[in-house]
Amino acid sequence: KVVKLWPLDKHEYRRYGRQLIMPEIGLTGQLRLKSSSVLVVGAGGLGCPAAAYLAGAGVGMIGLIDGDTVEESNLHRQILHSTERVAMPKVDSAIASLRSLNPTVKYIPYHTRLTAEIALDIFEKYDVILDCTDTPASRYLISDACVLSQKPLVSASALRTDGQLMVLNNPPLPPGHAQGGPCYRCVFPKPPPAASVVSCGDGGILGPVVGTMGVLQALETIKIIAKGIQRYSDFDSTYLQKGLPSGNSVPDPHRLSEPPSLLLFSAFSNPPFRSIRLRTRKAKCSACSAQTTVTREALKSGSLDYVQFCGAVSPVDAL
Amino acid sequence: KVVKLWPLDKHEYRRYGRQLIMPEIGLTGQLRLKSSSVLVVGAGGLGCPAAAYLAGAGVGMIGLIDGDTVEESNLHRQILHSTERVAMPKVDSAIASLRSLNPTVKYIPYHTRLTAEIALDIFEKYDVILDCTDTPASRYLISDACVLSQKPLVSASALRTDGQLMVLNNPPLPPGHAQGGPCYRCVFPKPPPAASVVSCGDGGILGPVVGTMGVLQALETIKIIAKGIQRYSDFDSTYLQKGLPSGNSVPDPHRLSEPPSLLLFSAFSNPPFRSIRLRTRKAKCSACSAQTTVTREALKSGSLDYVQFCGAVSPVDAL
Amino acid sequence: MSAASTEDVVPITVEFSGGLEMLFSNERKHKLSIAAKDESGLNSNVAFLVRYLCDNLMKDPRKDLFVLDGTVCVVPEHVLSPALTIQRRPGILVLINDADWELEGEDKYEIQKGDNILFVSTLHGG
Amino acid sequence: MSAASTEDVVPITVEFSGGLEMLFSNERKHKLSIAAKDESGLNSNVAFLVRYLCDNLMKDPRKDLFVLDGTVCVVPEHVLSPALTIQRRPGILVLINDADWELEGEDKYEIQKGDNILFVSTLHGG
Ligand SMILES: [Zn+2]
Numbered sequence: 005k006v007v008k009l010w011p012l013d014k015h016e017y018r019r020y021g022r023q024l025i026m027p028e029i030g031l032t033g034q035l036r037l038k039s040s041s042v043l044v045v046g047a048g049g050l051g052c053p054a055a056a057y058l059a060g061a062g063v064g065m066i067g068l069i070d071g072d073t074v075e076e077s078n079l080h081r082q083i084l085h086s087t088e089r090v091a092m093p094k095v096d097s098a099i100a101s102l103r104s105l106n107p108t109v110k111y112i113p114y115h116t117r118l119t120a121e122i123a124l125d126i127f128e129k130y131d132v133i134l135d136c137t138d139t140p141a142s143r144y145l146i147s148d149a150c151v152l153s154q155k156p157l158v159s160a161s162a163l164r165t166d167g168q169l170m171v172l173n174n175p176p177l178p179p180g181h182a183q184g185g186p187c188y189r190c191v192f193p194k195p196p197p198a199a200s201v202v203s204c205g206d207g208g209i210l211g212p213v214v215g216t217m218g219v220l221q222a223l224e225t226i227k228i229i230a231k232g233i234q235r236y237s238d239f240d241s242t243y244l245q246k247g248l249p250s251g252n253s254v255p256d257p258h259r260l261s262e263p264p265s266l267l268l269f270s271a272f273s274n275p276p277f278r279s280i281r282l283r284t285r286k287a288k289c290s291a292c293s294a295q296t297t298v299t300r301e302a303l304k305s306g307s308l309d310y311v312q313f314c315g316a317v318s319p320v321d322a323l
Numbered sequence: 324k325v326v327k328l329w330p331l332d333k334h335e336y337r338r339y340g341r342q343l344i345m346p347e348i349g350l351t352g353q354l355r356l357k358s359s360s361v362l363v364v365g366a367g368g369l370g371c372p373a374a375a376y377l378a379g380a381g382v383g384m385i386g387l388i389d390g391d392t393v394e395e396s397n398l399h400r401q402i403l404h405s406t407e408r409v410a411m412p413k414v415d416s417a418i419a420s421l422r423s424l425n426p427t428v429k430y431i432p433y434h435t436r437l438t439a440e441i442a443l444d445i446f447e448k449y450d451v452i453l454d455c456t457d458t459p460a461s462r463y464l465i466s467d468a469c470v471l472s473q474k475p476l477v478s479a480s481a482l483r484t485d486g487q488l489m490v491l492n493n494p495p496l497p498p499g500h501a502q503g504g505p506c507y508r509c510v511f512p513k514p515p516p517a518a519s520v521v522s523c524g525d526g527g528i529l530g531p532v533v534g535t536m537g538v539l540q541a542l543e544t545i546k547i548i549a550k551g552i553q554r555y556s557d558f559d560s561t562y563l564q565k566g567l568p569s570g571n572s573v574p575d576p577h578r579l580s581e582p583p584s585l586l587l588f589s590a591f592s593n594p595p596f597r598s599i600r601l602r603t604r605k606a607k608c609s610a611c612s613a614q615t616t617v618t619r620e621a622l623k624s625g626s627l628d629y630v631q632f633c634g635a636v637s638p639v640d641a642l
Numbered sequence: 643m644s645a646a647s648t649e650d651v652v653p654i655t656v657e658f659s660g661g662l663e664m665l666f667s668n669e670r671k672h673k674l675s676i677a678a679k680d681e682s683g684l685n686s687n688v689a690f691l692v693r694y695l696c697d698n699l700m701k702d703p704r705k706d707l708f709v710l711d712g713t714v715c716v717v718p719e720h721v722l723s724p725a726l727t728i729q730r731r732p733g734i735l736v737l738i739n740d741a742d743w744e745l746e747g748e749d750k751y752e753i754q755k756g757d758n759i760l761f762v763s764t765l766h767g768g
Numbered sequence: 769m770s771a772a773s774t775e776d777v778v779p780i781t782v783e784f785s786g787g788l789e790m791l792f793s794n795e796r797k798h799k800l801s802i803a804a805k806d807e808s809g810l811n812s813n814v815a816f817l818v819r820y821l822c823d824n825l826m827k828d829p830r831k832d833l834f835v836l837d838g839t840v841c842v843v844p845e846h847v848l849s850p851a852l853t854i855q856r857r858p859g860i861l862v863l864i865n866d867a868d869w870e871l872e873g874e875d876k877y878e879i880q881k882g883d884n885i886l887f888v889s890t891l892h893g894g
């Protein structure tokens with residue numbers, strides 16, 4: 005195998021120099037970013053800042069999926085769009101801005117809302133998935149598809165003056181493996197009563213609140229990629245049984261995923277941020293346990309009706 | 324006085340609808356944002372996201388001051404710039420992006436680094452000042468000028484994986500008034516040893532770390548403006564003496580400034596955010612106390628040498 | 643609060659976030675003291691606290707937005723049996739001293755002096 | 769640590785942030801126990817803690833990057849008098865249980881069991 009003397013191009017040393025010199029990234033981390041692909045589901049208040057900082061950091065390929073077009077009411081918080089691009093598909097508008105920031109990244113547009121039928125085929129092309137959507141139905145669908153395709157999920161949400169952030173399914177081990185990170189269903193087994201769900205359109209949203217959560221999604225994604233995603237092969241059977249590294253394949257402690265937590269943000273509270281320890285995988289989780297009822301076949305066939313499951317009170321756009 | 328039936332234009336209800344419907348902003352807050360002006364000192368890693376969300380929220384006038392031009396190494400974190408605008412003045416590049424996001428805001432470019440001689444004349448045109456610079460010298464200068472011109476200061480900084488945020492001089496009462504918020508010199512009376520100061524160029528910086536701090540600066544600025552900046556006239560002499568509202572002019576409790584605090588962010592720590600209670604104004608502060616030695620005349624005449632004060636070890640660009 | 647002496651009550655902080663505060667007079671943080679023992683003389687646990695909050699602190703009549711299925715708290719107070727298991731309503735997290743209550747014994751967790759109990763509604767906006 | 773019995777020592781958490789951790793083996797969080805009484809038999813205060821950190825925890829020889837003026841900690845240990853006032857180095861904040869030490873009595877603050885003492889270096893980048 006030929007070792008390249010200069011594994012990055014000259015312009016990449018220039019562009020990424022400020023993060024390359026940090027021990028948390030380094031050349032290894034930059035190369036991992038370059039060879040990685042990230043899917044951002046939703047090009048709105050969360051997806052815009054998240055995608056901007058992922059593109060800036062040099063993620064090799066960024067997919068963006070959203071079926072909406074830009075509206076004037078988006079612009080106070082969806083900073084990749086612009087006034088002259090009102091009515092353009094959000095995905096195209098966002099990619100125009102991203103390309104201008106960093107033309108060396110490959111951008112893949114999906115002009116559609118995410119559905120159960122297409123989710124797995126898309127997710128399998130990416131290394132990390134970002135949930136930047138805005139309904140319970142899409143959040144369950146994305147989590148289920150992440151579990152089935154074994155992808156870490158960086159999930160955020162925001163409403164009014166509050167925001168929440170979780171890294172789920174990390175490490176992204178197959179269903180039934182207790183060392184895998186909890187999924188959205190482990191934390192929220194049942195959807196909330198439809199009457200209690202408030203959208204940003206109805207409840208309002210402060211731009212920098214959702215902006216902060218989106219930037220933090222990019223940060224968590226960069227951390228996961230730069231450290232190296234833990235794979236099933238990193239855990240041998242001894243480790244899976246005893247929860248201890250075996251002599252044969254000791255997991256690199258620097259690659260161990262952080263314990264699951266929920267970051268709460270409340271712009272008018274003091275303190276504004278709060279970190280909560282979350283549970284591990286739930287032994288009877290319907291998605292990530294050995295007793296899973298959420299299968300690839302069920303998902304792909306469309307037999308799982310997420311909108312119905314979440315009990316829509318009004319016609320819901322699942323993205 | 325004629326009361327307008329619709330105090331905002333139709334397109335403003337559309338554009339700002341999602342924040343207008345929130346009780347924390349409301350029509351009053353939106354009108355305050357529209358009639359306010361904010362100066363962003365530094366159009367780099369902090370200034371870019373801060374200005375983006377301020378423009379999105381509908382601040383009436385945004386001034387941007389920076390003497391630098393866009394470099395490729397800026398682009399991983401300075402998201403208002405673009406690859407095709409490398410070598411353009413940062414202020415012009417940033418305003419091009421901001422205007423595309425929200426053309427209804429008035430943007431004022433200052434193609435210069437901030438100096439003591441010009442600071443007061445500029446600051447007096449604005450309601451809130453954001454310190455988005457990157458040297459100790461500029462931080463002391465900006466704080467002094469905020470105290471002298473009685474402006475609240477939203478100050479942030481970032482390096483490697485850490486960030487810090489403070490709202491200073493809020494309420495922005497004249498020097499000698501104990502109820503005014505502490506200034507930068509109250510918290511840091513003396514500059515750090517020059518040898519201990521590390522720049523983002525030398526130490527590195529992770530894009531979303533500085534991005535998070537910049538977005539949070541926009542948030543604090545919006546909170547200050549929407550609530551209504553506390554003025555000297557809001558405090559009568561009884562209040563100033565006893566620290567209690569008098570019967571005659573009770574300060575609106577909703578307008579009371581939050582107690583001074585420092586937000587610490589550390590991207591790889593758990594918990595990542597931490598809020599610290601800060602001291603109030605220092606009785607002997609050289610800038611904001613009755614014993615101030617930092618006067619308008621001293622500042623304007625250039626007799627205060629901030630670079631010297633901070634003991635530059637290498638040629639320092641004060642912005 | 644029917645606290646007789648300081649020995650009989652447990653001072654705690656209860657917080658609401660993510661919109662739940664709207665059910666509780668729009669206040670996010672409540673300092674309160676609850677009885678140290680429940681109706682059966684056992685140490686007060688989280689189930690007891692939730693009943694207490696429904697009966698005493700919640701002004702909003704929509705109890706079902708706080709407690710599961712609306713079967714627990716909309717019934718008259720005297721029917722609220724200590725034996726009834728309190729489940730969290732879907733979409734609400736209960737956090738005991740900044741940890742998911744599932745790590746602490748759920749509604750059986752016995753309240754300690756100075757505990758912080760946080761109820762968070764999940765958000766879905768973006 | 770020369771702790772004899774658990775009564776003689778105070779367990780605390782000391783944290784470093786903003787780059788100061790680089791002076792302390794690049795570890796941000798240190799759980800340690802310090803003597804409950806200082807050399808003069810008085811309750812250990814923050815001044816004592818700072819001396820202790822310089823003498824025991826700090827591996828970096830550049831003591832002046834941690835303590836004011838380099839006059840306190842670069843001198844041999846036995847010269848470190850308890851009477852000497854410890855000032856914070858410019859650009860460092862000392863935080864006692866998440867409050868600025870100026871709110872708590874600065875270096876005279878007497879360390880309590882379980883205290884969290886955080887040393888933060890200011891950042892200037894942007
Ligand atoms: Zn699960």
Ligand SMILES: [Zn+2]
Nearest residue numbers: 506509608611
């Ligand atoms: Zn001061």
